[in-house]
Amino acid sequence: MTVTIYDVARESGVSMATVSRVVNNNPNVKPQTRKKVFDAIEKLGYRPNAVARGLASKKTTTVGVVIPDISNTIFSEVARGVEDIANMYRYNIILCNSDKKKEKEIQVINTLLEKQVDGLLFMGGTVSEDHIQAFKTASVPIVLCGTKEESEKIPSVDIDHEKAAYDAVQSLINAGHRDIALIGGNFEDLAKGFARYQGYKKAMEDAGLTLNEDLIRVGNFRYESGLESMKQFLQTERKPSAVFAVTDEMAIGAIHAIQDEGLKVPEDISVISVDNIRMASMVRPLLTTVAQPMYDIGAVSMRLLTKLMVNEEIEQSQIILPHELIQRESVASLS
Amino acid sequence: MTVTIYDVARESGVSMATVSRVVNNNPNVKPQTRKKVFDAIEKLGYRPNAVARGLASKKTTTVGVVIPDISNTIFSEVARGVEDIANMYRYNIILCNSDKKKEKEIQVINTLLEKQVDGLLFMGGTVSEDHIQAFKTASVPIVLCGTKEESEKIPSVDIDHEKAAYDAVQSLINAGHRDIALIGGNFEDLAKGFARYQGYKKAMEDAGLTLNEDLIRVGNFRYESGLESMKQFLQTERKPSAVFAVTDEMAIGAIHAIQDEGLKVPEDISVISVDNIRMASMVRPLLTTVAQPMYDIGAVSMRLLTKLMVNEEIEQSQIILPHELIQRESVASLS
DNA sequence: CTGTTAGCGCTTTCAG
DNA sequence: CTGAAAGCGCTAACAG
Numbered sequence: 180m181t182v183t184i185y186d187v188a189r190e191s192g193v194s195m196a197t198v199s200r201v202v203n204n205n206p207n208v209k210p211q212t213r214k215k216v217f218d219a220i221e222k223l224g225y226r227p228n229a230v231a232r233g234l235a236s237k238k239t240t241t242v243g244v245v246i247p248d249i250s251n252t253i254f255s256e257v258a259r260g261v262e263d264i265a266n267m268y269r270y271n272i273i274l275c276n277s278d279k280k281k282e283k284e285i286q287v288i289n290t291l292l293e294k295q296v297d298g299l300l301f302m303g304g305t306v307s308e309d310h311i312q313a314f315k316t317a318s319v320p321i322v323l324c325g326t327k328e329e330s331e332k333i334p335s336v337d338i339d340h341e342k343a344a345y346d347a348v349q350s351l352i353n354a355g356h357r358d359i360a361l362i363g364g365n366f367e368d369l370a371k372g373f374a375r376y377q378g379y380k381k382a383m384e385d386a387g388l389t390l391n392e393d394l395i396r397v398g399n400f401r402y403e404s405g406l407e408s409m410k411q412f413l414q415t416e417r418k419p420s421a422v423f424a425v426t427d428e429m430a431i432g433a434i435h436a437i438q439d440e441g442l443k444v445p446e447d448i449s450v451i452s453v454d455n456i457r458m459a460s461m462v463r464p465l466l467t468t469v470a471q472p473m474y475d476i477g478a479v480s481m482r483l484l485t486k487l488m489v490n491e492e493i494e495q496s497q498i499i500l501p502h503e504l505i506q507r508e509s510v511a512s513l514s
Numbered sequence: 515m516t517v518t519i520y521d522v523a524r525e526s527g528v529s530m531a532t533v534s535r536v537v538n539n540n541p542n543v544k545p546q547t548r549k550k551v552f553d554a555i556e557k558l559g560y561r562p563n564a565v566a567r568g569l570a571s572k573k574t575t576t577v578g579v580v581i582p583d584i585s586n587t588i589f590s591e592v593a594r595g596v597e598d599i600a601n602m603y604r605y606n607i608i609l610c611n612s613d614k615k616k617e618k619e620i621q622v623i624n625t626l627l628e629k630q631v632d633g634l635l636f637m638g639g640t641v642s643e644d645h646i647q648a649f650k651t652a653s654v655p656i657v658l659c660g661t662k663e664e665s666e667k668i669p670s671v672d673i674d675h676e677k678a679a680y681d682a683v684q685s686l687i688n689a690g691h692r693d694i695a696l697i698g699g700n701f702e703d704l705a706k707g708f709a710r711y712q713g714y715k716k717a718m719e720d721a722g723l724t725l726n727e728d729l730i731r732v733g734n735f736r737y738e739s740g741l742e743s744m745k746q747f748l749q750t751e752r753k754p755s756a757v758f759a760v761t762d763e764m765a766i767g768a769i770h771a772i773q774d775e776g777l778k779v780p781e782d783i784s785v786i787s788v789d790n791i792r793m794a795s796m797v798r799p800l801l802t803t804v805a806q807p808m809y810d811i812g813a814v815s816m817r818l819l820t821k822l823m824v825n826e827e828i829e830q831s832q833i834i835l836p837h838e839l840i841q842r843e844s845v846a847s848l849s
Numbered sequence: 850c851t852g853t854t855a856g857c858g859c860t861t862t863c864a865g
Numbered sequence: 866c867t868g869a870a871a872g873c874g875c876t877a878a879c880a881g
Contacts, residue, residue, distance in 0.1 A: 181653070181874090183873095183874055183875085184874065184875060184876095185874080185875095193851075193852085194851065194852045194853075195852085195853095195874090195875075195876090196851070196852060196853080196854095196876085196877085197850085197851060197852075198875095199875070199876060199877090200850095200851085202875095203876085207850055207851085208850070208851085209850060209851090212850080212851080224651065226624070226627060226628055226651070227628055227874090227875080228569075228628070228630060228873090228874050228875070229625075229628045229629045229630060229875095230565055230568045230569050230574060230629070230630045230873085230874080230875090231569050231857090231873070231874030231875040231876090232874080232875055232876070233565045233857090233875090234563075234565050234566050234569050234857045234858070234859090234873085234874080234875075234876090235856080235857055235874075235875045235876040235877080236857085236875080236876055236877085237857075237876095239565060241608065241629070248594065249584065249590050249593050249594055249597065250587075250590045250591045250593065250594035250809075251590075252585075252587055252590070255584050255585045255586075255587070255590040256585045258584050258585065258609075259583065259584050259585035259611065262584065262609065262610070262611050263611070266610075266611075271608050271610065271625065271626075271629065272608065272609055273576065273606050273607065273608050273609075274593075274597065274607055274608075274609040275597070275601075275606065276594065276597050276598070276601075289561070290564075290606065291606075292561060293561055293562055293563070293564045294564045294565070294576070294606065295563060295564060295565045316559065316561070318516070402796050428796075431796060432796075435796075435798055438798060439798075458793060458796070461737050461763075461766060461767075461770075461793070462797070463770055463773060463774075463798075474585075516858090518857095518858055518859085519858065519859060519860095520858075520859095528867075528868085529867065529868045529869075530858090530859080530860090530868085530869095531860085531861080531867070531868060531869080531870095532866085532867060532868075533859095534859065534860060534861085535866095535867085537859095538860085542866055542867085543866070543867085544866060544867090547866080547867085562858090562859080563857085563858050563859070564859095565857085565858080565859090566857065566858030566859040566860090566873090567858080567859055567860070568859090568873090569857085569858080569859075569860090569872095569873045569874065569875090570858075570859045570860040570861080570872080570873055571859080571860055571861085571873085572860095572873075
């Protein structure tokens with residue numbers, strides 16, 4: 180029923196090897212025989228079996244990607260970059276959601292490896308010792324995407340989260356703000372939550388400003404938590420004149436909390452954040468934020484992985500992509 | 515270097531067949547031997563090769579999913595439903611973006627089939643004759659997710675887009691609106707763009723209202739086009755009292771166009787749409803919309819596919835999921 | 850330029 | 866409950 184390379188060989192009167200050659204575009208085939216083979220392929224409706232090929236060649240041309248949550252816009256934009264480049268180099272991707280649960284992450288890494296992926300792209304929260312251990316059992320290259328780990332042994336691509344946060348806060352300070360609140364994210368998340376907090380702290384300290392515990396809240400990176408956090412700031416007697424939210428979603432939540440209170444952004448309170456998700460330019464006022472190049476992070480990670488998979492020489496295995504402050508409408512100068 | 519089932523067999527003093535049995539949880543193995551085998555597996559760090567297994571068993575436990583654009587929130591929410599259920603039934607998914615380009619769609623369908631996926635989930639715009647042709651060459655089940663085709667031969671799951679649009683517009687009419695503008699989407703997109711337009715038209719006609727060409731614009735489903743379309747309506751002398759946008763994104767664009775003009779939603783103009791993306795409850799005013807269960811559409815599609823893949827009896831192969839009007843803040847009564 | 854021949858690592862009858 | 870053996874469909878030397 181299923182037509183194999185053998186059937187094509189018989190039909191066209193050549194050997195399997197020759198059929199294999201024409202299917203794989205090997206130049207060492209006389210144009211004439213090539214034609215015969217193509218005709219047979221067409222006639223029989225032959226479709227090469229990639230699984231058999233994978234077993235024989237030990238290459239599957241598919242890469243595994245573990246992602247926290249594909250329905251989260253921030254990751255889905257990265258994923259698009261990943262897939263586009265994968266595609267460009269003829270790879271397919273097996274996508275696995277992990278919800279940043281360590282157990283789940285380790286589990287999917289293993290099943291991906293069982294499936295003999297040619298490489299692995301890992302996007303997650305923190306990379307623990309257990310992760311490293313799991314990676315070690317792999318015989319294929321791995322790149323971290325949007326994270327990194329201490330030792331910097333594993334190739335990775337990300338932005339400098341601390342610096343991005345620093346730049347955001349500094350721009351607030353430059354605009355004359357002194358009472359700057361922070362809506363942070365999970366500090367356990369070293370690569371992102373903690374790093375962005377560090378950037379805030381450093382910018383404040385460098386400006387000779389002291390951190391005020393009352394002006395620090397930690398949310399979960401999401402809209403609702405930004406809204407909640409801001410509501411609480413609004414109840415304190417000495418309201419901040421500006422707030423730095425560690426993600427756009429929380430910033431937008433904050434903006435709405437402010438507006439719901441009858442106050443205006445940026446006239447009464449300025450808001451800034453980091454990310455630049457699509458929605459940042461789909462709100463009023465337009466959100467001022469430090470852009471992180473989501474698509475590029477995915478694309479560059481995948482490009483790096485393709486190089487690693489063919490043992491290509493690479494100049495740089497710890498890649499930091501640039502971020503950029505996008506001035507829009509949510510920050511006012513206090514002069 | 516790589517440890518195979520044969521190595522485990524030797525190490526534990528049993529046959530490959532027995533090792534295969536314990537790995538596959540076949541009950542016909544004496545607990546004692548089972549233990550021996552597990553010990554050997556652990557000792558050698560054996561990891562089953564899913565590609566070899568796939569070749570031998572003709573099952574890969576992976577399904578292909580072709581999706582228009584994973585970075586589009588509407589599809590990424592569906593994708594999450596798909597992956598969750600796939601996972602639950604031990605399948606992995608190979609994800610391919612198609613951008614709704616027919617050529618690309620056909621191409622990825624073919625490579626997915628070459629990779630011997632056990633089933634195919636297709637989300638796209640319109641399903642043409644060429645698609646059907648490509649599907650026919652497949653020997654595995656296929657389900658359409660968020661689309662359908664004329665003949666209804668191919669299993670599918672979706673909502674009733676026409677009825678959803680109808681309900682939205684009808685609610686506007688019930689609220690006393692008469693001048694209801696439409697911001698539509700590509701009419702070539704039969705399953706969605708055109709169907710939703712039909713719903714609008716029918717609701718108007720059923721209420722004895724005549725369609726006004728000046729009050730109809732077609733966008734591309736996205737925010738910017740909603741904003742643009744609304745701007746144009748605002749310049750006409752007889753402004754609509756309400757607008758029905760075929761997607762939430764366009765509705766939000768419309769809201770901003772209205773607000774940018776110094777008018778208020780819903781006091782001056784009401785806005786309603788269909789979708790209920792996460793952002794619908796992350797704007798001011800909160801968007802009133804007809805919710806389509808994105809996650810469920812993905813989950814139910816995948817569940818249907820899992821049944822098809824094991825030849826399970828199915829009662830219903832054309833599944834229509836319910837939609838629901840979510841009253842929030844963007845529609846005012848004209849009484 | 851083309852054919853022969855081993856496998857790739859696992860599942861699956863078929864015996865026993 | 867366990868083993869032997871025959872493939873699954875293809876690639877990759879190696880010859881010629």
